[in-house]
Amino acid sequence: MKKRLNDNWTFCKFPLDTPIETLFQNTSWTPVDLPHDWMIYDAENLYEQAVSCYRRIINKKQLLDEADPDTQKIELVFEGVYMDTAIYLNQKKIFTWKHGYSEFVVDLTDELEDGDNELLVRNEYHLPNSRWYPGSGIYRDVWLLTSSAAHLVHNGTYLSTKQLGKTWEVFMDTEFIDEAGAASDGRICHEIFDADGTLVTTHESSIHFSDSVQVDKQVLTVIEPKLWDIEEPNLYQIRTSLYAGDTLTDSVTQNLGFRDIAFDADKGFFLNGRHVKINGTCEHHVLGSLGAAMNKAALRRQLLTLKEMGVNSIRNAHNMPPEHMLNLCDELGLLLYTESFDMWERTKTDYDYGNDFKDWWKKDLTSWVRQDRNHPCVFIWGIGNEIYDTHFDRGLELTKELHNAVRELDYRKNAYTTLGSNYIEWEAAQRTGEVIDLVGYNYLDKCYDEHHEKYPDWKIFGSETSATVQSRGIYHFPLSNRLLTFDDLQCSTLGNCTTNWGAKNSEHTIIAHRDREFCFGQYLWSGFDYLGEPTPYFTKNSYFGQVDTAGFPKDTFYLYQAEWTDYKKKPMVHLLPYWDFNEGQLIDVRIFSNAPKV
Known part of the structure; x- marks a missing residue:
């Protein structure tokens, strides 16, 4: 029997150096329901370093009374706890887990005592440990599994x-x-x-x-x-x-789901024998003002909004997806590029998973593949993103190890392995292309033609593209004036604001992938704005999205919609900007439509 165990939890938070005995003796607990991201509650201190602890009383007799009569095995499944987790039962440490996104199972069968049992879930948040806002706490569902022997x-x-x-x-x-x-x-x-x-x-x-x-x-x-x-x-x-x-x-x-997928180095991607160009977006796991706390309704809203834009695939960047993401993509018809690691043995921040990768990657990869492999939406296994290790021989060894580990678990090839690489233009990193099934390029569409000729067997795609920045409803004229920063600390959504590593504009992103048949598609960075990485200003969230954190589309949303949707099914036209500028001011007027004539 499987049921959610998200109720009747309490929570406390202490400084990092707090000994575990203080948590045991603590008498001040705040009632919470899971999923819970404790960090989002203080918007002025979004990256607070702390030890947090969740507490729940589990009565063995009550649990067994509610379970099947022949229950002999009792387990807890945690879909995600961020991060460095230790679990105590009756003040005894019974389990540890390092990764903040992978699912883990805790066996309580031989640990539970008669009567009440105190379960404590302790996690640590050291700064910096991520390049974006990860949230903290038990931010995904917890499940109780009971069964016979x-x-x-x-x-x-x-x-x-x-x-x-x-x-x-x-x-x-x-x-x-x-x-x-x-x-x-x-x-x-x-x-x-x-x-x-x-x-x-x-x-x-x-x-x-x-x-x-x-x-x-x-x-x-x-x-x-x-x-x-x-x-x-x-x-x-x-x-x-x-x-x-x-x-x-x-x-x-x-x-x-009954489906057939195939990739061709010259013709691209085929789903059930039909050619499909992948029009995807990269999505972090945060849900705007809800933070990292998983909410199925909010996630559904995000995915439906992206489908309206014409998106047919999601890249779960850069970590394992929750069960809700998998089930919703199955239900809504979204292909999922599921991803695992943002770093390997070489860290990107002081306290990130790279410190634990060597000892833990096999456990986390196994958890990830076993959780995702049966879902019809899953068609790409992302074993790494922007991995600096690939410059070196050790990186090639790890590529082989991770690819082979995925293939051992997905031995009938329900999905294909890839790396999202911003280093693939260098010879050392190119060696990984001979190992993985699909070769992903982060902001390197300039290499597509050369590499397609050099490596004719490679299945090439844009694993991360665009990186234009835009603020909803903000226009800086003229369109021809391309800048990154402006005095009002906003980004122009007219189509003239981008990063130095990103595309010139959204039109370039569209054309670079639409007009190359061998390139099977792309994933924009990003679909939705997210907390963290506030390029180019020191604010709380990014500007990369085609939709803001509140869920309202920006003008670029309609530009992609004009290219990615069929006017025969749902014709659209979008005009920008609005009309209350200064009298006599010269403004650019832009019109987006998916119709051949307006």
């Missing part, structure tokens, strides 16, 4: 599909175990349901339990299923049930 392993199912004419095969590999060590027989049954809940097909096989993890492999067939596509994201559900004898001991239900 014979159970399915968490995230232990691996599914993939393959088309054979009108028939599709569904491959299901399922990990199971009986921790009681009972050498008994059982069975695993898979059932596929369509969107209406109608049973489409079922298949089962006999199994034999042991006290070590076993893998059951089955193949189901479905005739002429509705395909998952960015236009019509048809979803099925597949339910996996584990039986010991005739007793149901565990089950899990997950999304199933």
Whole structure:
């Protein structure tokens, strides 16, 4: 049984050097519900260094009374805690986790005592540890998992599909175990349901339990299923049930999408045999004034806004996505470029994950791939972003290790590996292109033609593009006057404000990728504004987005919409600027439309 455990938590915060005994003895706790980003509550001190602690009382008897009668295993799943987490039960340290974005599981089975148990989740925030605003605390969902000794392993199912004419095969590999060590027989049954809940097909096989993890492999067939596509994201559900004898001991239900993806070095990307140009945006995990605290409704609003712009893919920059992102992209028909690490062994800030990468990357990568690999939306594995290590031999070794580790977990290639690189114009970094499946370029479209000729087998795309800056409703004339900073401390949204590493303007970004068939697409930096990286001014948030932090589109939103949407389905026209400037003032008037004639 799986249920959220987001209620009845309390919270406290202390200076960094506070000993753990002080937390144990603390009597002043603030009630909170999860997800919770404690840092967003003080807008004047968004990067406060602190030790924070979350407390919850877990009564073992009450927990067992609410669970299935044969419950013998009790686990907690944390989707994300930022960062450097230690977990204590009854003042005993039972678990540690370093990464701030990867999911982890804490086994409480042998630790819980009869009666009340005090659970403390302690995390540290040292400055600086990130290049953007990460938030802090238990900012994603917490889940309680209860099961019998014979159970399915968490995230232990691996599914993939393959088309054979009108028939599709569904491959299901399922990990199971009986921790009681009972050498008994059982069975695993898979059932596929369509969107209406109608049973489409079922298949089962006999199994034999042991006290070590076993893998059951089955193949189901479905005739002429509705395909998952960015236009019509048809979803099925597949339910996996584990039986010991005739007793149901565990089950899990997950999304199933029938889709086929392919990349061609000359022709680009194909989804279900149809050529698709990737029109994507990079998105950090913050949700405007909500901070990092995950909120499904707010995330849905962001994704629907981006779809309205014509976006068909999201790059989850530069960290593992939450379960809500995966499920929403499945539901809404958005392809997901899921990402893992912003640094490897060479740090970018004093206290970032690079300090722990060497000892922890395999655990975090395993958690990431096992969580994401079954979702039909996932089509790219991003194993790193702007990794300075790739200048050196060690970087090439790590590229191979990470690529191979992904392939061991996604061995039927549901998605393809890549690096988002701003170093790919140098020879040393180019060596990684011979390892990864797709070659990502950050702000280096000038290299596309040369590299396509030099490396004709490379599948090339813009992993990070644009980096123009704009403030909603601000216009600095004339359009021909290109500047980064202005006296009013705003960025012009007329189309004449950009960074020194970014594109000349949005039109350049569009043309550079639209007119190169071999380049399968791009990801703008960024879709939404986000907290942190306030180029070029010292403010709280960035100006890179086509939508501001409140969710209101800027004028560039409509420029991309004019290029990325079909006037036959939804015609649009957008004029700028507004009309209350000084009398006699010469202004630039711009018109964006997806129609061939207005």
